[in-house]
Amino acid sequence: MTRAELAGALRAIVGPHGVLSRASELLPFSADGLPTYRLPPTLAVLPSTRQQVIDVVRLLARERCGFVPRGAGTGLSAGALATDDAVIIGLNRLTRILSIDPVNRLAVVEPGAVNVSLTRAAAPHGLHYAPDPSSQTACTIGGNVAENSGGPHCLKYGVTLNHVLAVTVLLPDGSLTTLGNAEGETPGLDLLGAFVGSEGCFGIALDVTVRLVPDPPAVRTMLADFMSIEAGARATSAVIASGILPAAVEMMDGPTIRAVEASIYAAGYPADAEAVLLIELDGLEAGIDDDVRRIEAMCADAGARTVRVARDEAERARLWQGRKKAFGAMGRVAPALVVQDAVIPRTRLPDVLHTIHEIAARWDIQVCNVFHAGDGNLHPNIAFDPHDPAATERVHHAMREIMRACVDAGGTITGEHGVGLDKLEYMPLIFSPDSLDAQCRLRDVFDPDRRANPGKVVPVHACREWLASPAARVRVS
Amino acid sequence: MTVDAALRVRTTDDVAAAVKDAAQHRAPLRIVGRGHWLDAGPPALAAAPLALDALSGVVAYTPGDLTLTARAGTTLAEIAAVTAEHGQWLALDPFGADDGTIGATVATASSGPLAHAFGTPRDAVLGLEVVTGDGTIIRTGGRVVKNVAGFDLTRLFTGSWGTLGVITEVTVRLRAKPEGDESWAIAVDDDDALVAVCRAARTAPVAPLAFEAVDAALASRLGLGGRTTVVVRLAAAAASLRAQRDALRTLGDAAAAPTTVWETLRTVEPPAATTLRLSQLPDRTAHTWHAAANPADTMRHATPSRGIVRVITAPGAEHAAASIGHAAAAARCTVIPERLPALLWPSVATRSPTEKLAARVHAAFDPWDILNPGLSMLPASRDV
Numbered sequence: 067m068t069r070a071e072l073a074g075a076l077r078a079i080v081g082p083h084g085v086l087s088r089a090s091e092l093l094p095f096s097a098d099g100l101p102t103y104r105l106p107p108t109l110a111v112l113p114s115t116r117q118q119v120i121d122v123v124r125l126l127a128r129e130r131c132g133f134v135p136r137g138a139g140t141g142l143s144a145g146a147l148a149t150d151d152a153v154i155i156g157l158n159r160l161t162r163i164l165s166i167d168p169v170n171r172l173a174v175v176e177p178g179a180v181n182v183s184l185t186r187a188a189a190p191h192g193l194h195y196a197p198d199p200s201s202q203t204a205c206t207i208g209g210n211v212a213e214n215s216g217g218p219h220c221l222k223y224g225v226t227l228n229h230v231l232a233v234t235v236l237l238p239d240g241s242l243t244t245l246g247n248a249e250g251e252t253p254g255l256d257l258l259g260a261f262v263g264s265e266g267c268f269g270i271a272l273d274v275t276v277r278l279v280p281d282p283p284a285v286r287t288m289l290a291d292f293m294s295i296e297a298g299a300r301a302t303s304a305v306i307a308s309g310i311l312p313a314a315v316e317m318m319d320g321p322t323i324r325a326v327e328a329s330i331y332a333a334g335y336p337a338d339a340e341a342v343l344l345i346e347l348d349g350l351e352a353g354i355d356d357d358v359r360r361i362e363a364m365c366a367d368a369g370a371r372t373v374r375v376a377r378d379e380a381e382r383a384r385l386w387q388g389r390k391k392a393f394g395a396m397g398r399v400a401p402a403l404v405v406q407d408a409v410i411p412r413t414r415l416p417d418v419l420h421t422i423h424e425i426a427a428r429w430d431i432q433v434c435n436v437f438h439a440g441d442g443n444l445h446p447n448i449a450f451d452p453h454d455p456a457a458t459e460r461v462h463h464a465m466r467e468i469m470r471a472c473v474d475a476g477g478t479i480t481g482e483h484g485v486g487l488d489k490l491e492y493m494p495l496i497f498s499p500d501s502l503d504a505q506c507r508l509r510d511v512f513d514p515d516r517r518a519n520p521g522k523v524v525p526v527h528a529c530r531e532w533l534a535s536p537a538a539r540v541r542v543s
Numbered sequence: 544m545t546v547d548a549a550l551r552v553r554t555t556d557d558v559a560a561a562v563k564d565a566a567q568h569r570a571p572l573r574i575v576g577r578g579h580w581l582d583a584g585p586p587a588l589a590a591a592p593l594a595l596d597a598l599s600g601v602v603a604y605t606p607g608d609l610t611l612t613a614r615a616g617t618t619l620a621e622i623a624a625v626t627a628e629h630g631q632w633l634a635l636d637p638f639g640a641d642d643g644t645i646g647a648t649v650a651t652a653s654s655g656p657l658a659h660a661f662g663t664p665r666d667a668v669l670g671l672e673v674v675t676g677d678g679t680i681i682r683t684g685g686r687v688v689k690n691v692a693g694f695d696l697t698r699l700f701t702g703s704w705g706t707l708g709v710i711t712e713v714t715v716r717l718r719a720k721p722e723g724d725e726s727w728a729i730a731v732d733d734d735d736a737l738v739a740v741c742r743a744a745r746t747a748p749v750a751p752l753a754f755e756a757v758d759a760a761l762a763s764r765l766g767l768g769g770r771t772t773v774v775v776r777l778a779a780a781a782a783s784l785r786a787q788r789d790a791l792r793t794l795g796d797a798a799a800a801p802t803t804v805w806e807t808l809r810t811v812e813p814p815a816a817t818t819l820r821l822s823q824l825p826d827r828t829a830h831t832w833h834a835a836a837n838p839a840d841t842m843r844h845a846t847p848s849r850g851i852v853r854v855i856t857a858p859g860a861e862h863a864a865a866s867i868g869h870a871a872a873a874a875r876c877t878v879i880p881e882r883l884p885a886l887l888w889p890s891v892a893t894r895s896p897t898e899k900l901a902a903r904v905h906a907a908f909d910p911w912d913i914l915n916p917g918l919s920m921l922p923a924s925r926d927v
Contacts, residue, residue, distance in 0.1 A: 259698025
């Protein structure tokens with residue numbers, strides 16, 4: 067089948083408006099928020115029903131054509147870009163929330179449902195969906211499952227993995243299977259656990275059953291400001307070690323604070339501070355103010371200038387908006403922003419942040435840190451002008467050094483954005499060739515033809531016997 | 544099979560060498576920690592024991608990070624002792640004695656009443672070192688609390704009963720121990736009253752670490768009196784604890800219970816007892832509870848928030864357990880036997896709906912079917 071014939075066959079499934087093949091139409095699919103990667107696809111298909119998704123994947127299986135499942139394209143790791151002529155399957159039209167069961171605190175949603183729409187739908191029942199990536203007003207549940215997304219409140223409530231109970235999966239060969247069990251325990255292997263976070267390489271989630279969480283009866287949101295980022299990091303380490311488990315501990319550094327305060331998202335952060343911590347406690351009303359006072363003391367001990375507690379819901383929302391829209395606010399700093407993602411042990415926050423600062427100074431780049439301090443999930447963000455090749459080159463060098471510093475501190479290369487294409491080169495820093503090969507073996511179980519999101523997550527050369535078929539590889543002896 | 548007759552390994556390299564040798568000779572191995580689980584799980588086929596109890600000790604522990612890495616043969620008691628010095632704990636309380644190993648706990652994905660608040664091993668494990676069925680040493684996950692680098696082999700090996708690889712090292716997330724920790728028992732007159740207490744507790748201002756319903760027979764064994772009882776574990780700082788205690792009293796006649804009640808519950812089943820785990824949606828727990836009712840030689844307890852009812856049947860009453868399993872299956876429950884005679888297993892255990900995929904996973908990681916043969920419950924396992 068030629069490319070034009072393939073487009074025609076796809077149109078026969080999804081209708082004339084569901085297939086995009088002109089360069090201008092495909093532009094939005096060439097990036098996922100990470101400015102250092104642009105890969106325009108040659109074909110994108112936008113099914114609007116579950117059956118259309120199935121028919122599309124079966125057609126692509128017959129044609130032995132690669133495909134990339136894509137949600138909102140907010141992944142920031144170049145994971146949703148098409149390599150090797152793979153067809154983009156955009157799932158944004160499957161947006162329905164199929165059911166909400168307030169008694170068992172469950173919801174079943176289609177993959178294209180936007181994260182926050184689920185929380186809005188659950189709100190009348192006093193429930194919400196806990197994983198809340200900063201992109202939650204755009205990102206989809208299907209994308210969250212693919213990336214095992216986190217968010218500020220994952221510190222207390224856990225990541226996507228901890229909230230998904232079952233997924234109906236369309237495997238790359240077009241067959242259907244259910245992983246997990248919405249109605250009880252799952253006998254046998256935890257294939258659902260393996261599927262969550264597989265970055266679209268194991269198939270497409272056609273529906274997702276998630277756990278909903280009761281809204282906490284009491285919430286306290288605090289803002290502490292510091293004259294050094296190290297002081298903020300010390301406060302974070304103290305809070306974590308104290309045994310109080312806040313719902314979220316978020317940090318923003320001076321450059322981020324000033325960008326936010328200059329933008330329409332101004333949250334009332336002290337503009338002369340070098341760091342602020344946004345700490346949220348939630349739970350039962352009784353005792354929560356005792357914990358607030360203990361945290362105030364810990365922040366003061368670490369050198370906080372002021373600690374204030376949001377007086378009402380409006381102030382709380384404003385404090386959070388500054389945090390969640392910080393990436394957008396940085397548009398004021400430079401035309402492009404590389405949002406990075408790495409995790410370090412929490413006791414290493416002060417020294418790794420210091421190292422990052424040194425690396426930035428050495429390469430003459432501007433790093434803004436806005437991140438989930440409570441679980442050590444850093445987002446060192448580099449603001450730069452992508453039209454300046456020399457600056458872009460310096461950004462790449464600095465990024466590599468930052469990632470290496472995080473790994474050297476005992477950390478990992480991604481906490482919630484995924485490997486995609488961007489982190490492929492770092493995978494050998496944390497996994498041995500044998501460990502990478504084991505990951506390839508698992509991929510081959512789900513996708514023996516290696517057509518689902520080809521070229522992502524594990525570097526191709528790490529898969530031994532790449533040319534041998536998976537069936538051949540396991541019986542060699 | 545006794546542990547004494549086993550090949551006893553001390554290092555991961557020893558494990559790799561033993562597995563390579565076994566693979567070469569197609570000679571199956573039975574992976575053994577302290578031996579507590581040898582009569583548990585699906586029917587096992589004959590295999591030479593590979594004992595991991597000497598592969599023990601804490602490898603890394605940074606209290607400020609609330610993470611700990613230990614070799615597979617380290618006992619839960621040892622981890623508890625090391626972490627308690629820093630006011631921390633591994634919030635997993637699988638059924639069985641505390642001298643069980645962390646490796647077995649993860650391999651079997653075992654949990655206990657604390658799963659109500661903290662989930663199961665899949666929620667606590669951050670990374671593993673594993674020797675796969677061809678003798679290859681691999682690492683999965685990492686030592687940090689948040690990690691999405693690569694495909695999640697950690698979840699794959701957790702609960703795989705050693706059929707995909709020998710777990711040699713485990714990194715877990717710890718939690719800070721709350722200031723106060725107390726237990727309460729609310730006795731009720733009948734199952735209707737039990738349902739009412741459970742329902743009221745869902746919206747009451749309490750956040751228990753464990754909330755377990757026990758039937759009258761089990762309540763007697765736990766020394767809580769002879770009535771159906773809800774046992775609640777509250778743990779928090781003083782002010783919160785006081786308020787939760789008051790809230791609990793509005794649910795019923797709450798009497799203080801000894802904190803040891805949880806230890807007793809974990810080890811209450813006699814040797815050679817049959818145990819089944821039945822699960823359904825949380826709001827079906829009462830139905831599952833009824834389906835599991837049996838007048839003689841049976842004890843039940845339930846975690847209502849998880850929809851799980853666990854049934855313990857006295858030695859010699861296996862067929863009663865099987866009938867309960869069948870009744871539960873008819874009530875659309877998932878039936879997972881923990882301990883059940885091999886002959887009864889096929890008719891009682893709910894089969895995995897993903898056996899085809901699972902068989903492919905198995906072929907990828909244990910191609911010669913030498914690790915814990917039989918326990919994967921896959922048809923291919925019977926060919927060995």
